[in-house]
Structure formats: structure tokens, C-alpha cells
Amino acid sequence: MSYHYNTPEDKQAMLAAIGAESVHELFDSIPAELKLGRGLDLPPALSELELDQHLRELASRNTAAGDAICFLGAGSYDHFIPAVVDTIGSRSEFYTSYTPYQAEASQGNLQVMFEYQSLITELTGLDVSNASLYDGASAAAEAVLMAISSTGRFGKVILPESLHPEYRTTIETYLENLATEVVTISTPGGVVDSEVLAEAIDDTTAAFVMQQPNFFGCVEDADEVSKVVHEAGALLIAVFDPVSLGVLKRPGDYGANIAVAEGHTLGTPMSYGGPYLGIMACDISLVRRMPGRIAGRTVDRRGNTCYVLTMQTREQHIRREKATSNVCTNQGLFALRATAYLAQLGPQGLNETANLCLQKSRYAAEQLCGHDRFSLAFDEPTFKEFVIRDAENQVEQLLKAALQRGYLAGLPLGRWYPELADCFLVAVTEKRTKTEIDGLVAALAECNLGRAHKELAV
């Protein structure tokens, strides 16, 4: 199996032109003792049909979101993807094209990048956006590096425990060999306590990273946090949920200097965690510190409007070791999908989607808490996720039982928060129906009964 063209005759003609006896001779520059001298130990080639059958068999050993009903969240969500997004994302003039360094051959991509940047700035209420980064967590780490270099404060950055644990680990990993310390403040009430933050923050603090809504689904007091952060002269980095901005205030509205997000929810499937879309927007004063590609509008030699990659002197291919970041690849295809998604939704659609998430998740929380066994872990308003405490402290068994009934019911939190070992995180998107939510509640509640019956039987 192959995708190459060369017939034996082609090869002979090509070798003759090269002046080589054989294809092997073309590899003579590799010292003989470094050559492999055997075939790779890999499985044999499959025909397309065999490959298809094999992949279907592998896929059948997975339970997809369509097979079980998905209430999992924590940064990856089962939102609806309109058909238009797939149609546009499947245009191979988009997905088989390269980074638009040759502007004349890439006006389609460049205009899409410009429109994506425009939509992200509308969404966030900030001045500028780049054309995307890898994912939400690495975008958060890049934002922290940006804050350190732009403030010149190398002392510390502060993260709350209400920030996604994997985002915190990512930031810690990025900063491990740099001078700046990562300080984590606890959030026992489920949200940032501004007094605790005020205590920790000082004039060596480059930034505070706030997730809104936070990892527990709770809505932070963004205005209050922003005030404390700015009084200390630090930057506020907001990690936001794009869909939530159909209802919640935008990062720019509460004074965030940099806003980052996981953008897969704008039209890209969950795909077991990637590839996703790292969104980053910031205040205009920070744009020259921003990592990643940026498209700009200009004119060509004929005076026609056109688009180019711009401010490239920030980037690694020009500045090498002095670049703002090592980032090269972005997520152009998902920036395209996000652009199509946001156009498809429009202001009304985004508002309705956000409202459905809010209404349905709050309904689900109330229904669950109608059972004595379950309660909300935090007494704070939530958007589309919430933390349920199981009074019986049997989270693993409970979720296992729900899975047997066809529900991916939630995420146990003990792995990251030992004090929340009796808790799990439930996410409800616009896709979940009342029937599904009622089914989930029944499955979890009946599991309770099942256990009680068992005890009686003993």
C-alpha cells in the first residue's frame, strides 16, 4: 500500500538523471554501521478495507458519548456541533493547506484567522486575539509567561485551587526551571476568597489566574477578584468557558488583562481530549508579548484589501531564542470551526445555548439533591457544572453502577482533591434532555436503593 506514483520505469529514468545506480545508493551518506539492517518490527500492511474493519473493531470497544449519556465535563464537554461546521471543516482546501506564510496563496485562511480574531475579541471584550494556541491549559501557561515578561515581576504567580488541576500542573511544569514561584491558594468554599488572595498577593506577583466559571462549576466574584489583583499591580488572567459568555459577563468587562480558554466547545469534537483549540485574547498593550500567529489586514501593491501574518518579529522563526514563545503550530482548522460555529449561533444562539446549559444543570442539581444521599458540595451559584457530595462516600461504586445503566454520570474528584473524595463533578450541556437528566437522577438514586436492599437482605 502506498500513495506514491513511481513505476519501475520512472525509477530507472530518475536514477539515470541523478547518476545513481540504485535507490540504496541515495542513502550512502548514512554510515553503514548506523543503518537498521532489518525491517521495522511493525504489523504488516492492511488494505483500506482491512484497516476500516480493524478500526471499527477498535472503536466498538469504546463507549462513545452517543452510546452512553455523557454528564462528564471538567474542561471537555459534549456540546452540539451543527452540520455546517463539519461541512466547512471538511473542505480540503482548508484542511490540507499549510500555514499561510505565502499570503497570496492563502487569502482564505488569512481572512478566516482575521474573522476568528474578531469574533474572539467580541466574545471576550478584549482588544486583540491571536490565531490560536494548542489548548486551554497550555494557553494558560503561555499567558502566565506573558504576564511575567510584561510586568517584569519574576517573584510569583498565584493560582487558586478552583482552577482546573491539570491547568495548574501545566503552569507548574512550564515554570519549573524558571525563577518564578507558583503559589496556590486554597478555595475550601468552592470559590476564591478575596481576603486570602489579598493576603497572598504582593508587588512581586505577576499574575493571578482565575477560572470563570471555575473547575467546580461555581461562578467566581470576578469584580472583587479583579479589584484585589489590580490593586496589587498584578495582571488578571481569566480562564473562561466560551459558551458561558452567552449569559455571563465577558473577561474584558471585569478587567481581565489576558483571557484564555479551551475552545473545543466551539464546534470541535471531544476526541478523547485533543486536538483542541487554545484561545487567547489580551489588552492591546500586551500584544507585542503575545505568543502565536496573528493575522492582520493591509493592502497589496494594487491597493486591494488583503490579509497577512503580522508582527512576526515576536515569533520563533524570526527571533529564535529571543522569541516570546517557542510556539509554531497553531490550531488553524479548529479556529476555522470555531468561526463557523460562532457565525452559526450568532448572539441569540449563543445566549440560548448558554441559557439551556444553565437551566438544565440547575434542574439536574436540584433533582439530585432531592435525594437525602446527595447534596451540593458548595453553596455558590453554578453555570453548567456542579459538585455533588455523596453522603455514603461511595463515589466509585455509584458511578460504576450508573455506567451499567448507560450514564457517564460524573467525574470523581478524589484524584485531585483528597478532601473531596466523596464528591463528583457533573456537567449538563444543552444536549441533555429532561428525560436523560431524570434518567440519571433515577439511576443514581436507585443505586442507593439497591444498596439498601442488599443490606436488608444481609
Added chain:
Amino acid sequence: MRNIRDTQLLCDLSKPGRRAARLPVCDVPEREIADLLPAKAIAQTPPALPEVTEPQIVRHFVNLSTQNMSVDTHFYPLGSCTMKYNPKRNERAAAMPGFADLHPYQPEETIQGMLSLLYEMQEYFQEISGLPACSLQPAAGAHGELTALLVAAAYFKDLGEKRSKVLVPDNAHGTNPASATMAGYQSITVKTTSAGFVDMADFAAKLDDEVAVMMITNPSTLGLFEPHMREIADQVHARGGLIYLDGANMNAILGITRPGDWGADMQHYNPHKTFSGPHGGGGPGAGPICVIEKLAPYLPTPIVRKVESQESKVKSQKKYSNQNLALDPPLLTLDYNLPKSIGRVRSFFGNVGVLVRAYAYIRTHGPDGLREVSENAVLNANYLLSRVKHILPVPQGNRCMHEFVASASTLKKEKGISAMDIAKRLLDYGFHAPTVYFPLTVPEAMMCEPTETESKETLDAFAEVLFRITEEDAELLHDAPHTTSVSRPDEVRAARQPVLTWAALAEAS
């Protein structure tokens, strides 16, 4: 036919009251948002997104797509980027609901097929590189570089060694020195000779006990196999340092030679290059890394592992020779228990969708097919070189691996025609330009990588056009391209008076 009306900006197409999406009616008892959320958290109005209809959206984007060159429409000899054909079966594979609709935090028992695929990918990458441990987590090549350098830093810290430097040859990708800086190292440039190889005297002068890592691209960005590779690795190892292999050019050596066999301790792959993932107009990619055994404890988590039963511990020497993979699948698990791990460099497992495509590609080819990929890539590059060198000088010789770098410097001196002029004029003839002005060590560089998925006829046509262009009038070339809708954008203006959004546009006018 170009359609200018429908490719106006979405904000200009917008008209209040138009909409595309209709959401379901809320089927749970609905309450006022003000009753559910604190007033100060609620937005007064939703973001000012455009108001357009679905047919408008489709026309807008489909017409924009025609303003691109792409692998599916044109020859793309873009050096260092391996713009090969993107097989359609790979796209189908990644879109299968059994892969695309998996949540990253599903319980392991619900993702055994996915874990099996990912476990196999770890094994395949290890076998192809000759390095025994793998992390699939990094999201792109540069991300893999950063991850590996952080792994190296954790290793040296564990040894109690203070090493502050990373050596990088001057013809390396810009990501190498940038990654070194991000990982907290000082990047030290090592010169290359006029022949395109590491300058061994400069290398020896710069190698000391402070050097943590030497990053090397082999085959190099000039498309040459580094003749001193083993010697460089031995010398770095003798001083306690590590070798990092920038794997951007793996398309030249699949099944022929392995980085682990010539002393590389770490490497990344670009599955979107070597293993045919589409480039998506700039991404997504993926950047899995492989490392030697002593660095394995520092890799990011999780790693996919087999839960070995007693029987399966009796291993045959070859893993795949006489075995049907589908039979009796073993239990697979995610291992988070690496106490010395650097942590993680992103959320969730990795760029799985890209890895699924790479898996489909590797399974399509098998061991012989992968070797043939490299053989044909190198044959095509050498053939194109044999034709181009009569038109433009190729300073680094008569032979190459998967790519070569021609120079327009003579043409520039004699006729005032630059590499950029040629690149732009090629667009008029329906060819994407080669990579220009990289590597920085070759003046007026034009880096050509034809890949294995082009025909002799296409390469001949490209060489003929290149020749024709060099015979053309310099003035004509300075203004090229002539047939595209846009020609020679004013990049200085774009950078000095940045207009990066609709809002900025409205302000400017």
C-alpha cells in the same frame, strides 16, 4: 469564478434579525437568569456576534476556501514541512464516533479500544526511533521539544547536576533555540560549515560540562545526513550531556536508520508531517516524544500500559511477526504513577485525533511500506535536485535526503531576482512556493521538499517552470504574482499600523 460579495467580512454580511441556529425549547422548568446567578455576573447583552443565515455562512466559507492553495489542489514543495498527500481513510478513521465522541475522563473500561490504539502508537514510535519510552502528550513539534528539554532538566536536577546550556546548530529550526529559552536554558549557537555540517571545531569549543543538551536536526534542514553524528553524540555523552533529535525530517529515514541507534537520547515526531496528518492551515499537529530508558521516569503522565497477565509475560522476541492484534485484547490502563514525572504540558491525554490518523497511516503501510515512503521521498528529492541544480545552484552538493536547499544568490547579483520573486512567480504557474530564506545559513535560500506523493511528471513540470522563471524579466518578477487576487501585501504597514479585528477596522475608518 471569484465571488467577492459572499466573501465580505461576516460583520458586513450581518443584518439584525437574521439567524442560523435554532435551539430546542427548554424542556425543564425555566427560571429567570437573575434568580439563578448574581446580578453582577450577568452580561447585559450577549457578545456582538454577526447575525447571518446558514446559506450565507456556507457560501462565505466555501468561497473563502477557494482562495487557498492546498495539498489537495496543488504541488506544495515546502521544505521542512513534508506536505504529502493526506489520505482520506485517515480522515474517516478520526471521525468515527467510537473515537471522536470519547470524553477524556471516561473510565478506562469504556475506552479499551482507544487505549489499545494509543498503546500501539507508543510502541510504533519507539520502534521507528529506536528509543524505548514514549509520551504522546505534546501537542506539536515545538511542544515536544519543550517537553523533552523539561524532561532533561528534571533528570539533571535529580542527578544534582547544574547544567545551564543547550547547544543548537545555526541551521536549526527557530523552535529549537526558542524551546531552550522557555525551558530555562541558555541557547548556544554552534556554527555549521559551508558544506552544511556541524563545525566540529566550534562544537568542541562550545561543549563543556555546563551543556545539558545538544539539539540536532538529522537529516539537517539542508537535507543532509550529519556525517559526524556518532562522534557528536559520543562527545556529548562523554561530558554527561544528552542528544535531542529534532524529528521534523523523519520522512527521509523510516525503516532505514534510527535516531536511537546513533546516540539520540530524545526525539519528537511531527505526525502531521511524517505520518500524513493534514496541516489544517497551520494546525493541529502533534508532538509525541521518545526517550531512552533512564529518562522514562521523568516523562509527563499518563502513559498507556498493558496490565500483564501471567501468560502474556512470556513474550516472543518479535512483537508483531505471527500475531493477530485483534485476538484476546489485553487490559490497558493509564499510568499516572511516575513520581519523578515533570507533570504535564497540556490538559488531557494528547492530540488523539492526529494520532488516530498516524495510526491509520502506519497500519496502511506496514514496515516495508514505511521504508518505501522514505525511499521514494529521497528518490523524488534527488531527482528534483538533479533538475534544479542546472537552474539554481545548490551550494551543499549533488545529493540530498528528502529535501535540498537551492540558492538564488547568483541570480540576485546578476539580474536582481530574489528567492521571494521566484517564490511569488511560481504561484502564477500553479505551484506553491518552496520555503524561502530558511535556513538562514544559505543566502536567498529556496528549500524544496517534494515528498513521495508527487509524480515525475509534476517534478519535471516544476523544474521547467522554475527554468522559465529564471529567464523572465526581473521587473515582471518583482511584481509577481500576477494571476492571484492579491499580490505583494504591504507587510510593513500591517505590522506598523496593526488592524487585527473588525473593531480596529471600524476605528481606523
